Amino acid sequence: MADYVIEMLGISKYFPGIKANDNITLQLKRGEIHALLGENGAGKSTLMSILFGLYQPDEGVIKKDGKVVKINNPNDANDLRIGMVHQHFKLVECYSVLDNIILGVEPNVAGILQKQEARSKIMELSEKYGLQIDPDAIVENITVGMQQRVEILKMLYRDNDVLIFDEPTAVLTPQEITELMSIMKKLATEGKSILFISHKLAEIMTVADRCSVLRKGKYIGTVDIKDTTAEGLSTMMVGRKVNLKLEKKEATPGEVILDVNNLTVASNSSKKDAVKNVSFNVKRGEIVCIAGIEGNGQAELIQAITGLSKQKKGKLTLCDKDISHESIRYRSEHGMSHIPEDRHKHGLVLDYNLAQNIVLQRYREPEFSKFGFIKFDAVKKYAEKLIQKFDVRCGQGAETIVRSMSGGNQQKAIIAREIDKNPELLITVQPTRGLDVGAIEYIHKAILEQRDSGKAILLVSLELDEVMNLSDRILVMYEGELVGEFKSSEVDTETLGLYMTGAKRDNITKEATK
Amino acid sequence: MKKGIAIISSIVCILVGLLFGLILLCIIDPADSISLGFSPLILSGLSTAFDPNWIAAGTNLMKLGQEIANAMPIIMTGLSVAFAFKMGLFNIGAAGQYTLGAFGALYCALVLKCPWYVCLLAATLLGAIWGMLPGLLKAYLNINEVISCIMLNWIGLYGVNTIMCSNDKMFNSSQAKAYQVGVVNKSALIPDSIFGWNISETFNYAATNTGIIFAVVIAIIILIVLNKTTFGYELKACGYNKDAAKYAGINDKRNIILAMVISGALAGFGAGLFYLSGTVQWNPLDSTALPAAGFDGITVALLGLVNPIGCIFSGLFISHISVGGTMMQQSIFPSEISQLITGLIVYLCAFSPIMQEKLTKLFEAHKKIKHDVNKEEK
Numbered sequence: 001m002a003d004y005v006i007e008m009l010g011i012s013k014y015f016p017g018i019k020a021n022d023n024i025t026l027q028l029k030r031g032e033i034h035a036l037l038g039e040n041g042a043g044k045s046t047l048m049s050i051l052f053g054l055y056q057p058d059e060g061v062i063k064k065d066g067k068v069v070k071i072n073n074p075n076d077a078n079d080l081r082i083g084m085v086h087q088h089f090k091l092v093e094c095y096s097v098l099d100n101i102i103l104g105v106e107p108n109v110a111g112i113l114q115k116q117e118a119r120s121k122i123m124e125l126s127e128k129y130g131l132q133i134d135p136d137a138i139v140e141n142i143t144v145g146m147q148q149r150v151e152i153l154k155m156l157y158r159d160n161d162v163l164i165f166d167e168p169t170a171v172l173t174p175q176e177i178t179e180l181m182s183i184m185k186k187l188a189t190e191g192k193s194i195l196f197i198s199h200k201l202a203e204i205m206t207v208a209d210r211c212s213v214l215r216k217g218k219y220i221g222t223v224d225i226k227d228t229t230a231e232g233l234s235t236m237m238v239g240r241k242v243n244l245k246l247e248k249k250e251a252t253p254g255e256v257i258l259d260v261n262n263l264t265v266a267s268n269s270s271k272k273d274a275v276k277n278v279s280f281n282v283k284r285g286e287i288v289c290i291a292g293i294e295g296n297g298q299a300e301l302i303q304a305i306t307g308l309s310k311q312k313k314g315k316l317t318l319c320d321k322d323i324s325h326e327s328i329r330y331r332s333e334h335g336m337s338h339i340p341e342d343r344h345k346h347g348l349v350l351d352y353n354l355a356q357n358i359v360l361q362r363y364r365e366p367e368f369s370k371f372g373f374i375k376f377d378a379v380k381k382y383a384e385k386l387i388q389k390f391d392v393r394c395g396q397g398a399e400t401i402v403r404s405m406s407g408g409n410q411q412k413a414i415i416a417r418e419i420d421k422n423p424e425l426l427i428t429v430q431p432t433r434g435l436d437v438g439a440i441e442y443i444h445k446a447i448l449e450q451r452d453s454g455k456a457i458l459l460v461s462l463e464l465d466e467v468m469n470l471s472d473r474i475l476v477m478y479e480g481e482l483v484g485e486f487k488s489s490e491v492d493t494e495t496l497g498l499y500m501t502g503a504k505r506d507n508i509t510k511e512a513t514k
Numbered sequence: 515m516k517k518g519i520a521i522i523s524s525i526v527c528i529l530v531g532l533l534f535g536l537i538l539l540c541i542i543d544p545a546d547s548i549s550l551g552f553s554p555l556i557l558s559g560l561s562t563a564f565d566p567n568w569i570a571a572g573t574n575l576m577k578l579g580q581e582i583a584n585a586m587p588i589i590m591t592g593l594s595v596a597f598a599f600k601m602g603l604f605n606i607g608a609a610g611q612y613t614l615g616a617f618g619a620l621y622c623a624l625v626l627k628c629p630w631y632v633c634l635l636a637a638t639l640l641g642a643i644w645g646m647l648p649g650l651l652k653a654y655l656n657i658n659e660v661i662s663c664i665m666l667n668w669i670g671l672y673g674v675n676t677i678m679c680s681n682d683k684m685f686n687s688s689q690a691k692a693y694q695v696g697v698v699n700k701s702a703l704i705p706d707s708i709f710g711w712n713i714s715e716t717f718n719y720a721a722t723n724t725g726i727i728f729a730v731v732i733a734i735i736i737l738i739v740l741n742k743t744t745f746g747y748e749l750k751a752c753g754y755n756k757d758a759a760k761y762a763g764i765n766d767k768r769n770i771i772l773a774m775v776i777s778g779a780l781a782g783f784g785a786g787l788f789y790l791s792g793t794v795q796w797n798p799l800d801s802t803a804l805p806a807a808g809f810d811g812i813t814v815a816l817l818g819l820v821n822p823i824g825c826i827f828s829g830l831f832i833s834h835i836s837v838g839g840t841m842m843q844q845s846i847f848p849s850e851i852s853q854l855i856t857g858l859i860v861y862l863c864a865f866s867p868i869m870q871e872k873l874t875k876l877f878e879a880h881k882k883i884k885h886d887v888n889k890e891e892k
Contacts, residue, residue, distance in 0.1 A: 349758045360751070
């Protein structure tokens with residue numbers, strides 16, 4: 001009798017130039033929750049893609065219930081009862097919950113759909129595992145938490161008994177995370193085996209039975225959660241001791257740098273206003289964070305402040321100058337720096353080299369150009385200085401094509417550029433998204449240094465850990481409005497979660513923020 | 515390294531295209547395929563250059579001259595397409611801008627009797643205006659430039675033909691063609707000589723003139739603008755990543771319009787060079803055909819790796835092959851085979867990124883083996 005439901009033995013996978021997986025062994029016991037921990041680029045996704053049939057391993061074997069199997073594509077995986085909840089849900093937005101669950105395995109008699117049969121099976125599963133859903137709701141109208149439950153039901157409907165969760169908590173609120181954790185535990189006690197991919201140590205500590213750690217494509221080891229600590233796991237993951245808690249002095253706010261007054265902005269995606277009558281300010285020497293669940297107007301708010309889109313109404317003041325109708329370039333030249341949310345879309349020209357990206361806003365300054373000709377020597381020298389100062393790792397120095405650099409170093413390059421502009425106001429949106437622990441540590445320190453040197457900092461983050469760690473003042477945004485304001489030292493994540501989901505709200509007036 | 519691989523992949527495209535041509539010639543007539551078909555096709559003007567009979571007659575460089583004269587306009591339209599490409603725009607309207615350019619040149623030459631530089635300027639200006647229209651539509655109304663360019667091509671062609679036919683100073687009804695510039699207004703012809711060197715006489719071909727020098731100089735200017743100036747920096751940033759350019763405060767609307775204006779001006783200039791060379795005549799009754807030079811520009815730009823200097827060489831090459839096509843034994847081999855080959859080469863060019871990737875891998879593997887061997891020797 002096999003103890004392990006899934007065994008991946010000695011798996012190696014090569015991509016041109018790199019070994020994504022190097023002799024990795026992963027053994028999943030029946031009925032356990034097994035966490036797979038590793039930094040970005042450690043090879044977690046590759047390993048799971050191999051198990052799910054998206055890639056073929058170059059070396060090694062996969063065993064299911066002790067028998068060697070070959071998984072050529074996701075259909076094979078499904079036949080072996082392996083299911084996966086992807087980080088970005090694979091749902092048809094305009095279909096109902098029921099239609100989404102049966103999609104691909106529709107029960108039918110001679111080609112006629114038998115929805116009633118499907119419905120009763122789904123409701124049965126839903127009850128058994130405590131997965132509350134409304135089978136007739138349209139997917140685009142339901143919450144992210146419910147969408148995730150639909151994804152889980154999809155796996156259960158297909159009688160999968162190995163469930164892979166790929167970073168499932170990234171999009172959830174604290175309350176939803178707690179709920180997911182209890183669902184996962186329930187699934188495990190009912191005999192399902194769960195692989196839980198994450199880099200959030202706290203979640204692994206709460207829910208997992210065992211944890212396998214990968215680092216740079218190599219297998220580091222498997223530990224029992226009850227025998228380890230979060231610090232121990234992070235040391236395994238990074239290979240050195242990491243300071244999880246940021247050392248931070250009390251903020252000493254000075255004069256107002258950015259003042260936002262009754263700002264209303266149209267939505268990018270719908271006809272409604274994404275930002276409704278929002279007022280707040282950011283002072284010198286403090287980090288103000290806009291917290292909230294993705295899609296509550298943060299993106300539109302930042303676009304309006306930085307000039308990427310026009311506001312419907314309202315006034316923006318930067319260092320006592322009215323910038324409401326000024327261009328992006330004017331704002332950038334008058335003390336505003338912006339570390340954008342999507343570094344590939346907005347932050348970098350990936351096919352330009354590092355030096356060209358470093359002067360993305362400044363190529364016109366006399367320092368870098370003369371009579372319309374770019375002074376490439378000066379640009380290169382400046383880029384080399386920043387590479388040194390900010391420890392940007394790149395193969396060919398200033399001439400490295402940015403596309404070939406790692407995500408962490410791309411982000412460092414943007415941060416170097418934006419900080420070295422010596423701004424009055426630094427706007428930073430999700431500055432550590434998708435980065436590993438080492439890079440996050442570095443970037444948080446850099447932002448904090450900016451605060452201490454008297455800059456005003458506006459941070460938008462979806463990661464509550466980051467919000468709590470970094471900010472001095474927290475503004476919670478819900479459906480385009482500011483619904484709560486807190487000092488970060490006087491609030492806990494549970495309370496923030498209540499505000500973020502709209503369960504609680506305060507009346508924030510202009511006067512209150514002053 | 516990267517550039518080297520790109521050039522190699524372009525050459526591979528050409529070789530495969532030629533191989534295909536050879537196979538085709540063999541199918542048509544295996545016995546004469548090399549001597550009367552393939553050899554004149556690929557040697558083209560070079561076959562006569564060293565032929566003693568032609569040397570004796572003093573016309574040995576004539577075919578090379580023809581190649582150069584035909585290359586002038588397509589180098590310019592190639593630059594036009596390549597320039598727009600750098601901004602991320604597909605200027606399929608080079609044909610229309612070229613048509614307008616031809617009209618501007620001919621109107622100034624035949625009706626207003628202007629000297630050549632005024633004619634050339636008029637050609638450039640009209641091309642620029644015709645390029646600006648899709649630019650404006652794209653920048654302010656977000657209308658896809660490909661669609662507006664195609665429509666403007668036909669609007670331009672029919673407009674030009676209608677005006678030309680109704681103007682008896684331009685349209686020679688007895689020949690059913692526009693008047694010859696060389697006959698009506700000699701001052702409108704582009705000069706043959708530069709620094710005492712008469713290019714036309716050297717090649718013994720009237721249409722070969724200083725125009726080719728203009729084309730080369732402009733290619734170099736475009737290269738400098740793209741690679742050394744802030745304008746080129748902005749333009750390429752917009753082309754590579756529009757959102758990042760906007761984030762950086764670059765005015766993308768202005769750059770879209772400017773890029774199309776310059777692109778159109780280049781195509782118009784090319785038409786000016788061609789129609790002011792003396793021998794060619796516009797045929798306004800042939801109203802169903804847009805000038806081929808406009809579309810050849812796409813070929814030239816792609817084969818030239820969207821590089822201004824590359825456009826010079828690819829323009830010369832395509833002209834070389836098409837002259838070669840006319841030099842094959844016409845009773846056996848149709849000259850259109852040369853067009854078939856260029857068509858195939860362009861088609862292969864579309865796959866060149868895949869080929870470049872494979873080549874890079876090949877080189878890397880080779881380097882690695884060499885590296886490992888070196889290591890072991892140590």
